[in-house]
Amino acid sequence: MSICNPSRRTILKGLLTTAAATAIPSWPLSAQDNGPKTRAVPSTGDSLPLIGLGSWITFNVGDDSELLEQCVDVMAAFFDAGGRMIDSSPMYGSSQATIGYGLDKLDAHDRVFSADKLWTSNPDEGRDQIDASRSDWGISRFDLLQVHNLRAWRENLETLLTMKDDGELRYVGITTSHGRRHDEFETIMRDYPLDFVQLTYNPIDRAAEQRLLPLAREREIGVIVNRPFQQGRLIDRLEDHALPDWASDVEAETWAQLILKFIISHPDVTCAIPATTQVAHVRENMAAASSPLPDDDMRQRIAETIGEL
Amino acid sequence: MSEWWTYRPEDFLLFSPRVYWRLFELHNAAWWPLQIVALLAGLLLIVVLLTPRPWLVRCLGVVLAASWGFVAWAFLWQRYAPINWAIEYVIPLFALQALLLLGALSSGWLTFTDRRRLPRYIGLALILHAVILHPLVPLLSGRSWQMAEVFAVAPDPLAIATLGLLVSAHPARWAWPLMVIPLLWCLISWLTLDTMGAPSAWSPLTAACLALVTRLWPHAEAK
Numbered sequence: 001m002s003i004c005n006p007s008r009r010t011i012l013k014g015l016l017t018t019a020a021a022t023a024i025p026s027w028p029l030s031a032q033d034n035g036p037k038t039r040a041v042p043s044t045g046d047s048l049p050l051i052g053l054g055s056w057i058t059f060n061v062g063d064d065s066e067l068l069e070q071c072v073d074v075m076a077a078f079f080d081a082g083g084r085m086i087d088s089s090p091m092y093g094s095s096q097a098t099i100g101y102g103l104d105k106l107d108a109h110d111r112v113f114s115a116d117k118l119w120t121s122n123p124d125e126g127r128d129q130i131d132a133s134r135s136d137w138g139i140s141r142f143d144l145l146q147v148h149n150l151r152a153w154r155e156n157l158e159t160l161l162t163m164k165d166d167g168e169l170r171y172v173g174i175t176t177s178h179g180r181r182h183d184e185f186e187t188i189m190r191d192y193p194l195d196f197v198q199l200t201y202n203p204i205d206r207a208a209e210q211r212l213l214p215l216a217r218e219r220e221i222g223v224i225v226n227r228p229f230q231q232g233r234l235i236d237r238l239e240d241h242a243l244p245d246w247a248s249d250v251e252a253e254t255w256a257q258l259i260l261k262f263i264i265s266h267p268d269v270t271c272a273i274p275a276t277t278q279v280a281h282v283r284e285n286m287a288a289a290s291s292p293l294p295d296d297d298m299r300q301r302i303a304e305t306i307g308e309l
Numbered sequence: 310m311s312e313w314w315t316y317r318p319e320d321f322l323l324f325s326p327r328v329y330w331r332l333f334e335l336h337n338a339a340w341w342p343l344q345i346v347a348l349l350a351g352l353l354l355i356v357v358l359l360t361p362r363p364w365l366v367r368c369l370g371v372v373l374a375a376s377w378g379f380v381a382w383a384f385l386w387q388r389y390a391p392i393n394w395a396i397e398y399v400i401p402l403f404a405l406q407a408l409l410l411l412g413a414l415s416s417g418w419l420t421f422t423d424r425r426r427l428p429r430y431i432g433l434a435l436i437l438h439a440v441i442l443h444p445l446v447p448l449l450s451g452r453s454w455q456m457a458e459v460f461a462v463a464p465d466p467l468a469i470a471t472l473g474l475l476v477s478a479h480p481a482r483w484a485w486p487l488m489v490i491p492l493l494w495c496l497i498s499w500l501t502l503d504t505m506g507a508p509s510a511w512s513p514l515t516a517a518c519l520a521l522v523t524r525l526w527p528h529a530e531a532k
Contacts (some may be wrong), residue, residue, distance in 0.1 A: 057322070060392050061392070064331055064394045066331075067331065091323075093324060093391065093392040141495065231319065247455055
């Protein structure tokens with residue numbers, strides 16, 4: 001269940017959980033030269049930039065050539081700023097084909113960390129769907145495939161784990177959004193050898209702090225954060241308010257950067273995947289991971305401030 | 310779908326308003342000047358309501374069936390389905406509607422000789438809105454006229470005009486089945502537009518409500 005307008009007590013409880021988590025050394029955080037900070041994938045130690053690129057809605061542009069070129073510009077800015085993970089799903093309309101078009105145009109197949117999903121209620125269709133997705137992306141294999149929103153998860157997860165065993169896939173994961181089905185999510189995290197989970201987490205939606213993020217640490221599972229801005233609603237809500245002066249302490253120049261810094265400063269978060277249609281926003285998002293991140297006190301301040309606005 | 314109550318309408322919206330409106334812009338550019346022919350076809354609906362001669366009704370059956378078939382293929386399948394996979398389930402319904410209209414109007418099962426004023430006036434108002442006013446909605450919304458939704462080229466005005474024709478058709482037992490798919494489309498369109506925050510969402514919703522009320526009115530059936 002999403003946490004909306006959390007009380008001070010809820011915020012403090014969450015921060016205590018985070019503080020407890022940060023008492024344990026976090027997954028290695030490092031900085032690239034002039035690029036975004038990276039964090040290690042727990043299961044392999046490979047490093048990934050803390051900011052990725054989502055494609056929900058933003059890359060679903062059909063065959064509109066003008067909008068396709070705008071998406072290519074967004075991808076170009078993302079790679080130029082040091083980005084790697086792009087996430088999509090067969091559910092996202094033409095987004096996968098848009099990504100494939102961009103990768104071709106930018107000749108960026110070797111720069112992308114390809115994260116996609118298996119989204120079918122009929123497990124017999126799983127392999128065909130993955131082949132279709134791979135064809136849309138124009139790649140020979142995915143880095144990461146996730147069972148989308150736990151759909152037919154038992155059978156679909158078996159398909160993905162088999163693919164990983166056969167060397168057709170590097171990482172396996174599961175996804176949820178907006179705090180849904182966390183109990184079931186937790187059970188799967190305990191019972192299956194996952195590399196990644198994808199969930200919603202931001203200064204307002206903080207349910208993941210209670211059980212899922214600590215469990216991800218315990219089970220050495222990477223965490224991808226979706227809907228960092230609540231599909232833009234959070235930014236809309238904040239845009240009439242001035243950014244606090246203290247945001248400059250972590251070199252945040254916009255609310256979006258402050259929110260992203262809050263998310264990726266959680267030690268168990270591997271990567272956040274904001275989606276956008278604008279080059280300026282990509283640069284802004286990537287810059288959030290290139291400058292200082294908030295400490296526990298600052299995180300508390302961010303959550304309290306945004307929760308009260 | 311578990312925890313369905315936690316979903317909002319926007320969770321099912323797969324595309325942005327800008328992508329949606331540009332569908333019509335690209336569609337219009339691809340098919341220009343078919344829109345002029347389509348407007349003339351729309352006027353045929355008005356002529357049929359005013360002078361419902363059997364041969365005109367048969368012509369109208371062909372025109373409406375062709376329009377539903379064309380919109381299903383050229384707009385829904387070619388343009389809309391790539392950004393909205395759910396539309397794949399709607400396309401067969403549009404094809405079915407084309408066949409139903411062709412059968413009902415060409416065979417003479419449906420007639421438009423009801424002389425009572427109210428259903429005819431409401432039907433005419435719906436058709437005039439669909440053919441003349443609906444294409445102007447983008448201008449009122451601050452969008453380019455190139456994004457106009459034209460009768461027989463785009464689904465909303467086609468569904469509204471079809472409802473306008475059917476509210477005064479009789480017998481009711483043939484008119485009702487033909488209204489189901491246009492009503493369903495108006496509902497889908499209203500949900501889509503309202504979720505996008507488009508003020509024009511009122512158009513398909515009002516048309517559907519008006520058609521339903523008129524058809525359900527106790528004296529709507531000809532004696």
